[in-house]
Amino acid sequence: MIDKPSIDFINACIHEAGHAVVARSFGFSPTWRVTASDPSTPGRRSYFEGQTSFAGEISEDQRKMIGLAGSIAEILLGTPPETITRPSLNSEVAD
Numbered sequence: 001m002i003d004k005p006s007i008d009f010i011n012a013c014i015h016e017a018g019h020a021v022v023a024r025s026f027g028f029s030p031t032w033r034v035t036a037s038d039p040s041t042p043g044r045r046s047y048f049e050g051q052t053s054f055a056g057e058i059s060e061d062q063r064k065m066i067g068l069a070g071s072i073a074e075i076l077l078g079t080p081p082e083t084i085t086r087p088s089l090n091s092e093v094a095d
Contacts, residue, residue: 007083008047009034011074015085016050018073022066028054046085 002010016032023030032052037044050070058066074084 005047008039011079011083011085012046012048012050014073014077014079015070016052018069018071019052019066021073022069023052023054026058026062026066028056028058030054 012034016034020030020032030052031054032050034048034050037046037049039045039047052066052070071084
């Protein structure tokens, strides 16, 4: 059996890759990272957290699709429902 930190790392990578793939499909050049976090910190439940970023103008529909893509990637690859990261619809686009 795989331990929780390993599962969290895999899920974070899948999630961020989902954002990056959809951003790339719109012509952006995304970068993403996954960093360690402390799941005992209030508001955290994972050993890892990620962030995907890119520069450029983004429409509201693109923002929604890119935001949902992380969770959808986890679902498509069989992540157990209780560990799926909730969709992030926050637009953190670099200028």
